Amino acid sequence: MSLSDKDKAVVKALWSKIGSRTDEIGAEALGRMLAVYPQTKTYFAHWSDLSPGSAPVRKHGKTIMNGVDDCVTKIDDLVGGLAALSELHAFKLRIDPANFKIFAHNVIVVIGMLFPADFSPEVHVSVDKFFQNLALALAEKYR
Amino acid sequence: MVVWTEQERAFIQEIFGKLNYEEAGPKALSRVLIVYPWTQRYFGNFGNLYNAEAIINNPMVAAHGKVVLRGLERAMKNMDDIKNTYKELSVLHSEKLRVDPDNFKLLADCLTIVIAASMRNSFTPEKQAAWQKFLAVVVSALCRQYY
Numbered sequence: 001m002s003l004s005d006k007d008k009a010v011v012k013a014l015w016s017k018i019g020s021r022t023d024e025i026g027a028e029a030l031g032r033m034l035a036v037y038p039q040t041k042t043y044f045a046h047w048s049d050l051s052p053g054s055a056p057v058r059k060h061g062k063t064i065m066n067g068v069d070d071c072v073t074k075i076d077d078l079v080g081g082l083a084a085l086s087e088l089h090a091f092k093l094r095i096d097p098a099n100f101k102i103f104a105h106n107v108i109v110v111i112g113m114l115f116p117a118d119f120s121p122e123v124h125v126s127v128d129k130f131f132q133n134l135a136l137a138l139a140e141k142y143r
Numbered sequence: 144m145v146v147w148t149e150q151e152r153a154f155i156q157e158i159f160g161k162l163n164y165e166e167a168g169p170k171a172l173s174r175v176l177i178v179y180p181w182t183q184r185y186f187g188n189f190g191n192l193y194n195a196e197a198i199i200n201n202p203m204v205a206a207h208g209k210v211v212l213r214g215l216e217r218a219m220k221n222m223d224d225i226k227n228t229y230k231e232l233s234v235l236h237s238e239k240l241r242v243d244p245d246n247f248k249l250l251a252d253c254l255t256i257v258i259a260a261s262m263r264n265s266f267t268p269e270k271q272a273a274w275q276k277f278l279a280v281v282v283s284a285l286c287r288q289y290y
Contacts, residue, residue, distance in 0.1 A: 028268075035268040036275050052268040105252060109259045109271065116260035121177035122195045124256070128178055 001129055008075050010126035015072045017118055018111060025114065026065025027058040029106040037102050043095060064103070071134050078137035086141040097139040104131035145280050147222055154273040159219050161262060168208030171254040173198045179249045185242055211250070218281050225284045233288035244286045251278040 003011075018025065031052030033040050047056040067085060074081030089095055108127060112119045119127075147155075175182050177195045186192065189203040198204055214232065221228040236242045255275060259266045266274075 032268045032271055036272045109256055112256045112260040113263050113266060116263070119256075119260065120195075121174045121199070124174065125178040 001132060003075065003126075003129055003133055007126040007129050010123055011072060011075060011130045014111075014115075014118060014123055014127065015069070018115055019069065021114065022065045022069050023058075023062040025061075025107060025110050026063075026068070027053070027061035028110045028113075029103065030061035030064065031057045032106045032109065033103050036106070040099055040102060043093075043099075065107075068107070068134070071130075071137075075130070078133055079140055082134070082137040082140070086138050089138055090141040090143075097135060097142065100131075100135035100138055104128075104135065107131070145223075145225070150269075151273040151276065152222065154270045155219055155222065155277050158258060158262070158270065158274055159216065161265075162212070162258070163261070164209060164212050164216075167254070167257050167261070168210070168212030169205035170208070170257045171250060172208035172211060173201070173204050174253040174257060175246075175250045176204065178253065179246075182246050182249060185240065185246075215254075215281065218277070218284070222277075225280050226287060229281070229284040230288065233285050236285055237289040244282075244289060247282040247285050251275075251282055254278070 015022075031054075034044070034050050034057065035052055041050055044050055044056075044060075047054075049056060051057070071078060071081065108124070108131070111127070112124075176186070176192060176198050183192050186204070186207075189201060189207075191197040191201060192204075217228055218225045236244075255271070255278065258274065259271070262270075
């Protein structure tokens with residue numbers, strides 16, 4: 001389900017609206033993922049506080065979302081653009097790729113909450129496809 | 144057996160209390176048909192589903208969205224035995240409608256997003272956790288009679 005030119009345009013247009021709040025979106029999404037899918041907490045056993053809104057959650061949510069923002073600029077070549085991050089996730093972090101989908105779902109919930117008027121079903125489908133392709137590119141180096 | 148805390152029960156009641164059934168069901172169903180177009184395979188007799196606008200304005204989609212939500216309400220009213228409450232619905236979906244169970248999760252996710260968009264900040268992470276747990280139980284009950 002590759003990204004059409006329309007999908008790319010839709011994603012870029014949405015990001016121009018939400019871009020200023022992506023730190024907040026990332027923090028919210030990560031907090032929700034840990035609360036709603038407790039199995040994801042296994043990757044963060046080294047953190048002092050895993051509750052939504054805690055300092056490590058906010059900091060790391062921002063880090064992840066900065067990566068996602070970067071993917072929007074690299075939307076024409078996600079596999080190439082994500083090569084280094086894919087190596088990191090494959091060989092060092094070793095996060096099960098099924099979790100990429102879980103994180104994406106929570107980003108989508110937060111975008112829907114914060115920007116309901118901008119997140120119509122047509123925008124939603126392009127964003128869902130974007131995350132699907134992002135996840136695939138991120139998992140590229142796994143095996 | 145599913146164990147619900149008092150907090151979870153309260154959250155589910157609250158979310159249903161705030162739901163506009165006339166809107167949420169149709170919005171969730173039209174969203175799943177647009178975002179995951181393969182789900183349209185189950186609605187061959189619904190007429191015009193050619194594009195997003197057609198789906199959103201389709202009266203049969205809207206009517207069916209309300210049916211789905213009323214079905215969910217039954218689960219909410221029988222939270223301690225959703226499994227048995229949904230026995231016939233599960234047989235209906237597997238034997239007659241022949242719906243691939245993966246689709247239940249897609250509709251559940253779209254409903255969650257519709258609710259998040261209407262409740263906004265009051266849809267806290269804790270409420271989302273309770274809500275998604277409820278939907279997971281519902282989906283599991285719907286899948287039970289498949290073999």
